[in-house]
Amino acid sequence: MTRQARPSQRTKKKGQTTQKKDKAPPKVGKVKLQDNQKRTESSRKWLLRQLNDPYVSKAKDLGYRSRAAFKLIEIDAKYRLLKPGMTIVDLGAAPGGWTQVAAEKLKVGTLKGAAKGSRIIALDLSEIAPLKDVTILTADFTDEATIQALMDNLAEGAARGVDVVLSDMAAPASGMTDVDHIRIMNLVEAAYEFACLVLKPGGAFVAKVLQGGTEATLLTRLKKAFTKVSHFKPAASRKDSAEIYVVAQGFRGSPGKL
Numbered sequence: 001m002t003r004q005a006r007p008s009q010r011t012k013k014k015g016q017t018t019q020k021k022d023k024a025p026p027k028v029g030k031v032k033l034q035d036n037q038k039r040t041e042s043s044r045k046w047l048l049r050q051l052n053d054p055y056v057s058k059a060k061d062l063g064y065r066s067r068a069a070f071k072l073i074e075i076d077a078k079y080r081l082l083k084p085g086m087t088i089v090d091l092g093a094a095p096g097g098w099t100q101v102a103a104e105k106l107k108v109g110t111l112k113g114a115a116k117g118s119r120i121i122a123l124d125l126s127e128i129a130p131l132k133d134v135t136i137l138t139a140d141f142t143d144e145a146t147i148q149a150l151m152d153n154l155a156e157g158a159a160r161g162v163d164v165v166l167s168d169m170a171a172p173a174s175g176m177t178d179v180d181h182i183r184i185m186n187l188v189e190a191a192y193e194f195a196c197l198v199l200k201p202g203g204a205f206v207a208k209v210l211q212g213g214t215e216a217t218l219l220t221r222l223k224k225a226f227t228k229v230s231h232f233k234p235a236a237s238r239k240d241s242a243e244i245y246v247v248a249q250g251f252r253g254s255p256g257k258l
């Protein structure tokens with residue numbers, strides 16, 4: 001069990017309304033780079049995009065570790081997936097924006113969350129800084145040993161299955177569209193197969209896929225395994241990014257090996 005860095009709360013001044021996290025972020029003035037530092041063209045573009053991205057400043061304001069947090073906030077506002085008492089596995093979780101949002105929704109790190117038995121396991125190739133009462137695993141999801149480690153963690157205590165499997169996993173972009181597509185689809189397929197092993201009946205699976213939606217074969221499998229399958233592009237997902245999320249609800253099976 002590790003310590004949770006709670007998203008900071010803004011001090012509410014008299015007459016000021018509380019900022020809603022699922023509303024569009026405030027527009028910020030366009031920032032230009034005026035320093036004389038040597039940068040490559042791509043790092044210059046990246047920096048400018050970060051500086052001019054309203055979700056980056058809103059994430060900083062609200063204490064989220066990544067702008068990606070707003071994608072899960074939007075997904076949850078639309079599909080109502082995350083509730084106290086649930087067990088959630090968050091794949092590709094670093095630096096932890098989605099995990100912070102899930103922890104808020106499940107009240108993990110609070111007495112209420114503990115009393116209800118809320119549980120989050122967050123996994124990534126990269127290290128994730130501690131979050132209170134969240135189990136963090138640093139490993140490659142595509143390794144068999146990792147699946148076993150996840151199953152062992154889930155089987156600890158009451159083995160009652162998982163309510164939601166989240167996957168925001170994405171391999172670093174290679175610049176080659178076909179290669180990136182294959183890599184992300186391999187990760188989604190592996191996440192789907194894991195979800196089928198651990199989800200409770202009625203459980204949900206959310207995964208990052210690429211524009212054009214989920215590949216036909218995977219979509220067919222998802223439609224067999226879940227009662228409802230939708231695609232959703234949150235406003236916080238960059239318009240020039242091909243990413244989109246598949247949201248599968250109402251798992252028809254029963255947990256495999258738990």
Ligand SMILES: C[S@@+](CC[C@H](N)C(=O)[O-])C[C@H]1O[C@@H](n2cnc3c(N)ncnc32)[C@H](O)[C@@H]1O
Nearest residue numbers: 066068092094095096097098125141168169170
């Ligand atoms: C877009 S980031 C996730 C952002 C995160 N959801 C958040 O809210 O902060 C994608 C993550 O997928 C992770 N990833 C990619 N391939 C992976 C793999 N095989 N196993 C585990 N994590 C992986 C990357 O390390 C990266 O941190």
